[in-house]
Structure formats: C-alpha cells, structure tokens
Amino acid sequence: MIIQLKPSVSSEEKENIDKAIAALGYKTAEVKTQIGEYVIGIGKKDYDIRQIGRLSGIADIHRVSDDYKLVSRKWKVKRTIIDLGDGVEIGNGSMSIMAGPCSIESKAQIGATLAHLTENKVPIMRGGVFKPRSSPYAFRGLGAEGLKLWATMARAAGIKIISEVMQVSQIAEMYDYVDVFQVGARNTQNFNLLDELGQIDKPVMIKRGISGTLEELLSSAEYVFSGGNEKLILCERGIRTYEKASRNTMDV
Known part of the structure; x- marks a missing residue:
C-alpha cells in the first residue's frame, strides 16, 4: 500500500x-x-x-499489488524528467543521446570523443573508469584518476558524463565528478549498492540484468526509489539467449 x-x-x-x-x-x-x-x-x-x-x-x-509499488504506473502516472543542468534533460519527450567508448583509456581518446560529440551536438558522454571484465587479464579502466581527468575535460567542453559504479565504496569517490551514476547489468541485483544509490541526490541509470526479467528490473528500480531518489533511468539492453547473431536479444 x-x-x-x-x-x-x-x-x-x-x-x-x-x-x-x-x-x-x-x-x-x-x-x-x-x-x-x-x-x-x-x-x-x-x-x-x-x-x-x-x-x-x-x-x-x-492499494498496489505489484512488488514494485513506487515505480508502478498504477501510482506514478507522471513522466519523470531529469534535469542535468545547462538545458540537458532526460525524459521530456525528446531524444537524449549518450555516446562514448566502453572504457576511458587516455587523454587523447577523451579529447577526440568530446570533439566528436560537440560537433554532433550530443550532450552526454558515456564511458567506464571501473570496468567489470569477463577476463581478469582485460583492461579494467583508469580508475579514480582517469575519472577526474575525464570530468575536467568534459566540463570544459560543456558535456555531461555518465559512468558505471561497481560497489558502494565508489559512490563517494565518483560523486563530485559524474552527472549520472550507471548500474551495469552485472550489478542490477546488487541490493546493497541500490540501497545506497537511493540515498543520494544524483540520477541513476539501471541497466537490465544479463538474464533479468522486466519485473526484476522494475524491482531493482524500486530499491533506489524507496530510498528517496526518484531520478531514475531504466536502460533496456536485451538479455542473453542461445541466439548468436547478436550479443543480446530484445524480448519486448
């Protein structure tokens, strides 16, 4: 209720x-x-x-019978509009494009990407500085120092940034530098992380889990919303199936 x-x-x-x-x-x-x-x-x-x-x-x-009560359209009928400042909004009915590399790797890469985004009027740059990798030998990001460099360059260019947070201890480390926190597919059901993100005053984008149902995605959003943070973005990325033609399959 x-x-x-x-x-x-x-x-x-x-x-x-x-x-x-x-x-x-x-x-x-x-x-x-x-x-x-x-x-x-x-x-x-x-x-x-x-x-x-x-x-x-x-x-x-x-009375709301769904497990996800606060984010249910039975209750929250108004569209959520997230204001990132400088005229950048998500959810106002127009398309908001985020673009960028999977990993933030160098100053040169950041500069080239920001120049391309500025030229094409893309307001938000994505990228990872703490990267979850399937292989322990793969590049796992530049970490906190890379984030600081990226944030400094992005702000000078007037571009907002979104980056993935992997664990609770990284929230404070990233807070002053990112405009949107991203919860990756592997952390969609990291409930301790979701609880903590519910306590902050910054937007959170939650990706659908690798094999998660839509109901599980909404329940993950409920964790953040129930903590008091209504600035939520849900990212549909599809799920892993036996289909090999694409990395993920959309089942909606």
Whole structure:
C-alpha cells in the first residue's frame, strides 16, 4: 500500500500509522518527494483499506499489488524528467543521446570523443573508469584518476558524463565528478549498492540484468526509489539467449 500523508501530519499521527501497518505484518518505509510525504507498506496479508484510511494524518491511500509499488504506473502516472543542468534533460519527450567508448583509456581518446560529440551536438558522454571484465587479464579502466581527468575535460567542453559504479565504496569517490551514476547489468541485483544509490541526490541509470526479467528490473528500480531518489533511468539492453547473431536479444 502507498499512503499519502497530509502536509500537517504530526509525529504522533505518523507513529500511529506505522503501528497500524506493522500490525498487519508489513514492512514500512517513509519517502519524501517534491510533491509530498508517503508511507509505503510492503507485505502480502490482506487488509481493509477503509480501516487504514480512517487514521488521522492520511490524505489518501492506494492499494498496489505489484512488488514494485513506487515505480508502478498504477501510482506514478507522471513522466519523470531529469534535469542535468545547462538545458540537458532526460525524459521530456525528446531524444537524449549518450555516446562514448566502453572504457576511458587516455587523454587523447577523451579529447577526440568530446570533439566528436560537440560537433554532433550530443550532450552526454558515456564511458567506464571501473570496468567489470569477463577476463581478469582485460583492461579494467583508469580508475579514480582517469575519472577526474575525464570530468575536467568534459566540463570544459560543456558535456555531461555518465559512468558505471561497481560497489558502494565508489559512490563517494565518483560523486563530485559524474552527472549520472550507471548500474551495469552485472550489478542490477546488487541490493546493497541500490540501497545506497537511493540515498543520494544524483540520477541513476539501471541497466537490465544479463538474464533479468522486466519485473526484476522494475524491482531493482524500486530499491533506489524507496530510498528517496526518484531520478531514475531504466536502460533496456536485451538479455542473453542461445541466439548468436547478436550479443543480446530484445524480448519486448
């Protein structure tokens, strides 16, 4: 269930609402957004929505049966628009292009890529400085120093950057340099990482897992959203199948 609280709700009323939800055996989470404050109740037990709705301090209550409640279109009907600054928006109905190499490898490569993006009016550069590789012998990125160099050059060119975060400890290391955090396919169900990304005030793009279902992708997004971060982008990349003609297959 999703409970919208009244703007005037008191601490005592919140406590009573939490107790009523907990009595059902539900877990609760509080979410503050730009349009209001909410209490999320997550559980399987049936309940009388009218009985909960009579509690003081509640403006509205919604029953949502999906595992992904906050990101469900049953509840969140408005389009999410993410403002990266300098007129760069994602989700406003126009196409937002991100382009760049898989790995950030050198100053020369960064400069050449930024020049190409600027010439073609592409506002966002992608690239990895911490790279997950199938082989332990493959190049795994330039790390934090490479990110700092890239960010300095990108800002001078007026280009935003998106890069993959691999683990919780890297969030603080990357925070001042990236405009969007990317969660790669291998980390789509790294729930500790998703929890921490829910606590930050920067956009997060989640890729679909290597063999993940759409429902699992939405549930991963729910982890971030339930932490209070609504700046979410979902990336459909297809899944691995027995088909060899392409690396991934779109099943939607």
